[in-house]
Amino acid sequence: MLGPGDDAALVSAPDGRVVVTTDLLLEGRHFRRDWSSAYDIGRKAAAQNLADVSAMGAEPTAIVVGLGLPAATGTAWVDGLADGFREECALVGASVVGGDIARSADGVVIGVTALGDLGGRAPVTRSGARPGDLVAIAGRLGHAAAGLALLLAGREGFPELVEAHRRPRPPYSCGPEAARLGATAMLDVSDGLLQDLGHIAEESGVSIDLDPAALPLPGPLTEAAGALAADPLEWVLTGGDDHALAATFPQDTPLPPHWLVVGRVGEGSEVTVGGRPAGPGGWDHFRE
Amino acid sequence: MLGPGDDAALVSAPDGRVVVTTDLLLEGRHFRRDWSSAYDIGRKAAAQNLADVSAMGAEPTAIVVGLGLPAATGTAWVDGLADGFREECALVGASVVGGDIARSADGVVIGVTALGDLGGRAPVTRSGARPGDLVAIAGRLGHAAAGLALLLAGREGFPELVEAHRRPRPPYSCGPEAARLGATAMLDVSDGLLQDLGHIAEESGVSIDLDPAALPLPGPLTEAAGALAADPLEWVLTGGDDHALAATFPQDTPLPPHWLVVGRVGEGSEVTVGGRPAGPGGWDHFRE
Structure with a gap:
């Protein structure tokens, strides 16, 4: 409604x-x-915030950006960053409405x-999961972690995974959709599925058991794991940065196919995989 | 409505x-x-943003904070910072609703x-000043600049001015008040009165002439200027960081006493002091 150039912007709510x-x-x-x-950094910085808005069940409407830039930063780099912000926002109909630049x-x-708008819906928090609920995910898991591992190892190939590290593709529309479908809890997976589901378990006072056979292990992930002698399931369970959405739904909810059921909410307080507890060592506890 | 602890907060609008x-x-x-x-830094960081909200004619409702902290930062320092944020927000009935911490x-x-709420009012931008309007200020000018000059010079004394540098006291309630009184343009003085009024002149397509005799020069300011062989009017005209509000009003507006008339809007495009133009050299042009 009012963009950059004044003391503050004005955004419809x-x-x-x-x-x-x-x-x-x-x-x-x-x-x-x-x-x-710069473009990918702008895309990624916008994406991780827009995904947080989506994870509340809201439609993103606007972002504001504060930039600290070293003296030697070129204008082309800053323009690339701004393009990245703008284009990631455009994916969801949001705009860059203000900012601040410092040296x-x-x-x-x-x-x-x-910022985002709930369109009259209740926000989907982390505290509403109930025993018996389904646990479902939308979006990719483990891809960004695999891409980062490839970059760290200096391994060529697997451009799709490296791209996933550089530029996440959160399933933005699935957040408001989940709210409309009656999701009882939701968050965006930024620190790894196990750790983030742990937040839902803790806030909701429930346990969550994941079905290892239900977790998606697409070809590139298993191939890259083979090339690096890594475990693809570890990337899926502990990798952040893909900004998938994880949500819980009442068990009779008719879920569209892009919501993949991967587990079940129960009584208790732990997150388990195939019934095995996740201790302080994290993923290592499930592996044999 | 929903504070820290989820993917995002929810604020009433x-x-x-x-x-x-x-x-x-x-x-x-x-x-x-x-x-x-840490406490003063928190107060100041919150204040300068809350003042920007006020300068639109809105009531601040909430802030979110992103913190980057070196590894050696103690928890007492972070607690002090958080107290500063919270207490500055409390002055205007706002809250700290979310944040992010990184190393x-x-x-x-x-x-x-x-964030802020306009309560149904039109936002007061920088572009609505019209020839004939009064130019008025609310809050302090030059105090923070004097305090900074004292610190840089290592001069003792004048605690009120040093305090003004460490912790601005923006006239928050005067922003919504100005909007209700029919202010035609407004901003918060963060870069210096001349420079900031230049934004109103440019955005509104008008000139602004300040009356040097009307500008407030309270005792501590003239005394500190004497001690440092400085010009107090220079601090008032070019000093930032006090976050006073400057606004233009139709000339027959009955202004309350905390809005001090200091100038007049005219045709043209320049900001002048007693009719003398402000060139690229800024304040130096007015001095003799």
């Missing part, structure tokens, strides 16, 4: 409530300029805040 | 529109940990995004 989330990305820690283009002494700093 | 603004503060550039306590390699990074 027809619901009468607004969803808001923020992330800070630091060069070297969250991205590397030698591994990702940083050392390394690029990117702060993104995303 | 009864107006159906939401005001949003963001700022990035970098250690060494925007604050120094040896000059300001930074070098220096504290603070990204603050503030």
Whole structure:
């Protein structure tokens, strides 16, 4: 409604409530300029915030961006970053409505805040899962982790996985869809499926058991794991950065096919895989 | 409505529109940990964003904070910062509803995004000033600049001015008040009165002439200027960081006493002081 150029922007919030989330990305820690283009960094920084909005069941409406740039940063790099922000937002009909630029002494700093509108729906939090609910995921798991492992190992090939690390593709529309379908809890998988489902288990006071046979292991993932002597299921269970959505639904919910049922909510407090508990060692506990 | 702990927070936006603004503060550039306590840095970081919301004519409702912290940052420092955020927000009835913490390699990074509600009012932008309008300010000018000059010079004394540098006190309630009074343009003075009024002149296509005799020069400011052989009017005209509000009003507007008339809008495009133009050299042009 009012974009950059004033003290503040004005964004439509027809619901009468607004969803808001923020992330800070630091060069070297969250991205590397030698591994990702400015454009991809912009896409990724926007994506991880837009995915958080989607994970509440809301439609993203706008982002604002705070940038810290070292003196030597070229305008082409900044333009690429801005293009990335804009194009990722365009995927969901959102806009970049404001920002702030400062000179940083050392390394690029990117702060993104995303807003969203619930369209009258109740927000889907982490605390509503109930024993008997289905656990389902939408989007990719383990791809970004595999891509990062390939980059770290200096391995060529598997462009789809490296691309997944550089530029996540969150299933944005699946968040509001899940809310309409009656999801009881939802989050976006940013730290790994096991760890993030642990948040739902804790906040909802339930246990979650995943069916290892139901977890998707597409070809590129198993092939890359073979090339690196890695375990693809470990990437799927513990890899972050794909920004899949994980949600729980009442057991009779008719789920569309892009929501893949991978487990079940029960009484208790643990996250297990095929009934085996996930201890402090994480994934290692399931492996033989 | 929903605070920290989920993918995103939920904030009431009864107006159906939401005001949003963001700022990035970098250690060494925007604050120094040896000059300001964590608490004061938190107060200041919140204040400058809440003031931007107020300058649109809106009531601040919430902030979210992204923090980059070096490994050695103590919890007491972080607690002090959080207290500062919370207490500055409490001044306006707003809350800290979410955040993100990352490990930074070098220096504290603070990204603050503030939201606000217009309560049905039109936003007051920078583009509505018309020839004949009054120019008025609310809040302090030059105090923070004087405090910074005292710190840079290592001068003792004048605690009120040093305090003004460490912790601005924006006149929050005056922003929505100005909107109700029919302000035609408004902004918060963050870069200096001349420079910021230049934004109104440019966006509105008008000139602005300030009356030097009307500009407030309180005792501590003239005394500190005497001690440093500085010009207090220069601090008032070019000093930022006090986050006063500057607004234009139709000339017959009955202004309450905390809105001080300091100038007049005219035809043209320049900002002048007592009829003398402000060129690229800024304040130097007015001095003799």
